[in-house]
Amino acid sequence: MDNLALIKGLASFLREDQLLTSDEDLSVYAFDGTAMLHNRPACVVLPERGEEVAQILALCNKKAVPVVARGSGTGLAGGAVPSEGGVVLCLVRLNKIIELDAANLVMVCEPGVLTQKVADEALAAGLFYPPDPGSIKISTIGGNVANNSGGLRGLKYGVTRDYVMGLEVVLADGQILETGNKCVKDVAGFALKDLFIGSEGMLGVITKVILKLVPAPASKKTLLGLYDDMTQAAETVSAIIENKIIPCTLEFLDRTTIECVESYAKIGLPTDCEAVLLMEVDGHPAEVDEQAAQIEKIARQGGAREVRLAATVEEGLRLASARRTAFSALARLAPTVVLEDVTVPRSELARMVAYVQGVGERHQVKVGTFGHMGDGNLHPTFLCDERNKEEMARVEKAMEEVFSFAVELGGTITGEHGVGLAKKSFLPKQLGPVGMDVLKRVKIAFDPVGILNPGNMFD
Amino acid sequence: MNDNGLNLLENLDYSVVQQCMHCGMCLPACPTYDATLLERSSPRGRIAMMRAIADGDLQASKVFAEEMYFCLGCLACQTACPAGVDYATLFENARAEVERQGLLNSPVRDFVRRWTLGWLFAKRSRLHRLGRSLRFFQRSGLQTLVRKSGLLRLMPWGLGALEPLTPEINERFTDQLYRQDLKKKNPSAAKYQVALLAGCIQDIAFAEVNADTICALQHNHCEVLLPEAQECCGSLHGHNGELDTAKRLARINIDAFNAEDLDAVIVNSGGCGSHIKHYEHLLADDAEYAERAKEWSRKVRDIHEFLVEIELRTPECKLPAQQVTYHESCHLKHGQKVSDAPREVLRAVPGLQLIELTEADWCCGSAGIYNITQPEMSMQLLDRKMSHVRATGAKIVATGNPGCAIQIAHGGQRADVPVQVVHPVSLLAAAYRAEKQGES
Ligand SMILES: Cc1cc2nc3c(=O)[nH]c(=O)nc-3n(C[C@H](O)[C@H](O)[C@H](O)COP(=O)(O)OP(=O)(O)OC[C@H]3O[C@@H](n4cnc5c(N)ncnc54)[C@H](O)[C@@H]3O)c2cc1C
Numbered sequence: 001m002d003n004l005a006l007i008k009g010l011a012s013f014l015r016e017d018q019l020l021t022s023d024e025d026l027s028v029y030a031f032d033g034t035a036m037l038h039n040r041p042a043c044v045v046l047p048e049r050g051e052e053v054a055q056i057l058a059l060c061n062k063k064a065v066p067v068v069a070r071g072s073g074t075g076l077a078g079g080a081v082p083s084e085g086g087v088v089l090c091l092v093r094l095n096k097i098i099e100l101d102a103a104n105l106v107m108v109c110e111p112g113v114l115t116q117k118v119a120d121e122a123l124a125a126g127l128f129y130p131p132d133p134g135s136i137k138i139s140t141i142g143g144n145v146a147n148n149s150g151g152l153r154g155l156k157y158g159v160t161r162d163y164v165m166g167l168e169v170v171l172a173d174g175q176i177l178e179t180g181n182k183c184v185k186d187v188a189g190f191a192l193k194d195l196f197i198g199s200e201g202m203l204g205v206i207t208k209v210i211l212k213l214v215p216a217p218a219s220k221k222t223l224l225g226l227y228d229d230m231t232q233a234a235e236t237v238s239a240i241i242e243n244k245i246i247p248c249t250l251e252f253l254d255r256t257t258i259e260c261v262e263s264y265a266k267i268g269l270p271t272d273c274e275a276v277l278l279m280e281v282d283g284h285p286a287e288v289d290e291q292a293a294q295i296e297k298i299a300r301q302g303g304a305r306e307v308r309l310a311a312t313v314e315e316g317l318r319l320a321s322a323r324r325t326a327f328s329a330l331a332r333l334a335p336t337v338v339l340e341d342v343t344v345p346r347s348e349l350a351r352m353v354a355y356v357q358g359v360g361e362r363h364q365v366k367v368g369t370f371g372h373m374g375d376g377n378l379h380p381t382f383l384c385d386e387r388n389k390e391e392m393a394r395v396e397k398a399m400e401e402v403f404s405f406a407v408e409l410g411g412t413i414t415g416e417h418g419v420g421l422a423k424k425s426f427l428p429k430q431l432g433p434v435g436m437d438v439l440k441r442v443k444i445a446f447d448p449v450g451i452l453n454p455g456n457m458f459d
Numbered sequence: 460m461n462d463n464g465l466n467l468l469e470n471l472d473y474s475v476v477q478q479c480m481h482c483g484m485c486l487p488a489c490p491t492y493d494a495t496l497l498e499r500s501s502p503r504g505r506i507a508m509m510r511a512i513a514d515g516d517l518q519a520s521k522v523f524a525e526e527m528y529f530c531l532g533c534l535a536c537q538t539a540c541p542a543g544v545d546y547a548t549l550f551e552n553a554r555a556e557v558e559r560q561g562l563l564n565s566p567v568r569d570f571v572r573r574w575t576l577g578w579l580f581a582k583r584s585r586l587h588r589l590g591r592s593l594r595f596f597q598r599s600g601l602q603t604l605v606r607k608s609g610l611l612r613l614m615p616w617g618l619g620a621l622e623p624l625t626p627e628i629n630e631r632f633t634d635q636l637y638r639q640d641l642k643k644k645n646p647s648a649a650k651y652q653v654a655l656l657a658g659c660i661q662d663i664a665f666a667e668v669n670a671d672t673i674c675a676l677q678h679n680h681c682e683v684l685l686p687e688a689q690e691c692c693g694s695l696h697g698h699n700g701e702l703d704t705a706k707r708l709a710r711i712n713i714d715a716f717n718a719e720d721l722d723a724v725i726v727n728s729g730g731c732g733s734h735i736k737h738y739e740h741l742l743a744d745d746a747e748y749a750e751r752a753k754e755w756s757r758k759v760r761d762i763h764e765f766l767v768e769i770e771l772r773t774p775e776c777k778l779p780a781q782q783v784t785y786h787e788s789c790h791l792k793h794g795q796k797v798s799d800a801p802r803e804v805l806r807a808v809p810g811l812q813l814i815e816l817t818e819a820d821w822c823c824g825s826a827g828i829y830n831i832t833q834p835e836m837s838m839q840l841l842d843r844k845m846s847h848v849r850a851t852g853a854k855i856v857a858t859g860n861p862g863c864a865i866q867i868a869h870g871g872q873r874a875d876v877p878v879q880v881v882h883p884v885s886l887l888a889a890a891y892r893a894e895k896q897g898e899s
């Protein structure tokens with residue numbers, strides 16, 4: 001359909017500053033946080049109310065124009081990259097916290113609220129919203145739900161899915177669906193809300209989220225384990241869990257990543273060891289002390305050269321927030337950073353870590369690895385230059401092998417970033433024909449015309 | 460400068476343009492993104508446009524030009540960026556390209572730019588002359604008359620808005636103060652020999668800050684020189700697309716100071732400091748000056764930074780208890796990464812209690828001449844700043860940049876928050892003076 005008619009239709013109910021069509025605007029919404037993927041949309045719309053979202057979708061559905069929902073565009077699978085000539089539906093102006101219901105431990109908010117804001121507001125009421133992706137300062141809660149994002153506290157507290165109690169979703173044809181509520185239990189009908197969590201903007205556009213909060217832990221301790229050998233760090237993680245300790249955080253950084261993070265954050269991270277484990281326990285003070293002592297012992301037995309205990313809560317916070325910059329900091333070393341998100345059962349971690357190292361050497365590509373080790377979730381990051389075609393071919397090959405090996409170990413090609421455009425060619429291998437077929441049937445049931453993020457995840 | 464027919468962004472080292480991996484981590488730090496929630500008014504969006512222009516995928520247009528002038532140049536994004544993106548360089552070149560192509564040209568703007576950047580701030584003697592006339596205007600009662608007449612509102616291009624922000628001009632400028640009073644107080648057996656950059660606005664409207672800087676240094680075993688041939692540092696030019704003039708001024712200053720023979724080149728204005736520390740980059744391609752510029756950059760110190768480095772002496776005196784809060788100048792904090800040192804200076808002053816300001820490093824909207832070119836956004840930022848200042852309850856705001864000082868003083872009137880705005884070093888100097896009453 002021609003752009004003019006579409007834009008005219010949108011202009012009939014949107015203000016000028018809510019409908020962007022200049023070349024400049026189109027070029028800056030052509031990409032998200034993913035390397036190398038971009039497509040110019042026909043226009044960008046910035047609704048400020050749920051009803052506007054409904055109007056936009058109804059119009060696009062009628063005219064069969066592709067629409068991609070977008071939060072802050074920090075996604076790492078190309079999920080928010082528009083279809084050429086489609087509409088970018090940017091939700092950052094739907095950014096109100098509607099209610100903090102302390103009696104029910106619930107927060108209701110619009111999708112454009114930043115994750116950090118959710119966490120801060122909860123904390124101000126003595127409550128805790130645990131999912132904390134590395135991008136917490138800028139990612140939106142809508143994006144988190146659509147990608148079912150994880151974070152640094154997944155091991156003990158789970159991921160975004162575990163905190164979504166209900167959603168308001170605008171369906172492809174503009175109808176508004178409410179699913180879930182503030183009740184702890186609810187088995188009325190299929191659990192539709194669960195379908196939208198991790199749906200990557202392909203089944204509907206989330207316009208309201210009911211989030212579960214928990215009481216804030218009374219105490220927290222942060223430890224740093226230094227290793228001369230990467231696999232020893234991986235083995236320590238398995239040993240901690242085998243000992244029935246569930247820390248809230250078990251993060252891993254390899255030497256390359258540590259160097260980059262330190263050169264940005266300058267907080268005195270050791271740059272002369274092969275791996276660092278960032279470990280955090282929280283809960284009742286007595287329990288925290290005991291677990292911290294146990295972890296220290298296990299880490300030393302596992303071969304840690306040194307175990308440091310953060311002296312203050314602030315120091316612990318500094319360490320965690322430095323860790324959150326890992327991915328971006330790696331870009332100091334190369335213009336293009338291609339990051340993966342493979343996840344394996346924790347017992348297979350040491351094998352996966354060693355394999356990644358080997359792949360890098362075999363294909364002569366520089367890799368920095370970090371990740372949520374406690375979740376079995378690794379982020380091997382290939383450091384390259386997209387203008388070097390030959391190098392990119394090697395990166396492609398290396399990635400493929402990493403994916404295959406992860407699936408072989410009973411793992412997944414993506415633990416938290418989503419399939420998007422970046423990993424869709426690898427999905428059939430993991431899901432098989434039946435899995436793929438069911439996915440497609442669900443998609444058609446919700447979006448028969450096929451306007452919602454078409455071409456994402458599968459064709 | 461672009462003899463190969465390419466634009467300045469195309470000419471820029473591609474690794475600088477390519478460094479941004481569009482993660483978005485800088486977005487929450489950016490005041491213009493915060494205000495608009497528009498990607499194009501974010502650092503990531505601005506860099507993407509620059510890259511698209513460098514790649515030939517986008518024309519440098521008026522929209523782009525306006526966006527580059529909507530950017531505060533506060534460099535908060537550079538502090539926030541884990542990937543080490545050099546936004547300052549990108550920003551300066553983008554603005555210079557805007558000027559090269561004349562994308563925003565209009566008769567009024569051209570006139571004002573020629574007059575200010577090309578003439579007034581290109582020579583210190585001119586600024587001194589204007590300063591004297593302005594002082595006459597301010598003291599003669601004419602000012603009140605003009606204000607009442609509403610004449611200023613008729614002036615073009617928001618220049619009327621400039622008037623309430625015009626600082627009170629001093630009776631004596633730095634060089635007079637130095638020659639007449641200060642020079643003779645240099646310690647006889649000095650441990651360090653340093654020279655002060657007097658600045659432009661600092662020099663004519665905050666000459667006492669320069670005097671206080673000299674005094675504080677002299678109390679810390681420094682002989683302070685004030686090179687006569689020095690010029691404006693060139694930051695106004697660099698940030699406003701006049702790179703050639705900026706380079707010329709840099710060379711003059713390098714010649715005037717001979718940093719090779721000094722322990723430090725001292726600067727007390729965040730904006731000037733951020734710029735002159737970069738002479739090294741500015742003159743990197745200058746065969747004759749590149750080496751000297753490197754040495755210069757190695758020697759430049761912000762006053763707070765230097766005082767802390769030489770372990771400033773705590774004044775031995777009793778002063779009444781006072782509460783002070785500290786506003787971080789963008790170019791001190793983000794441009795120079797000097798953040799703890801000014802606080803340390805304040806903590807060294809007897810009787811002062813430092814109350815932390817919420818969002819201390821969020822731009823106050825002064826941003827060079829931003830408060831003139833973008834009054835609406837500037838005042839929005841100022842109101843936000845003043846509400847935090849009010850919440851501290853402090854009656855003194857300390858800040859290390861004259862632009863911020865003027866802006867916040869104006870904010871105090873505007874928002875009815877009675878505060879006195881001072882430079883941290885002035886509080887320190889006052890304490891040294893109080894050690895021996897009568898001595899200055
Ligand atoms: C430095 C960095 C660190 C990161 N760390 C982590 C991490 O630790 N864990 C992790 O899981 N991820 C991480 N990510 C990835 C990313 O931040 C998350 O996927 C995040 O949830 C994306 O949020 P967003 O608002 O930027 O969404 P976007 O990128 O804008 O969108 C993501 C997807 O959600 C869809 N979408 C967005 N909003 C809606 C809505 N309202 N309704 C329907 N669909 C919607 C989009 O179509 C797209 O498919 C990181 C990214 C960066 C850059």
Ligand code: SF4
Pocket residue numbers: 328331478479480481482483484485486502503506536539540541542543544
């Ligand atoms: S400037 Fe830095 S922080 Fe901002 S998007 Fe680019 S790489 Fe990320």
Ligand code: SF4
Pocket residue numbers: 488489490491492500501502505529530531532533534535536537546
């Ligand atoms: S310099 Fe300041 S206003 Fe400009 S992009 Fe960076 S943070 Fe935003």
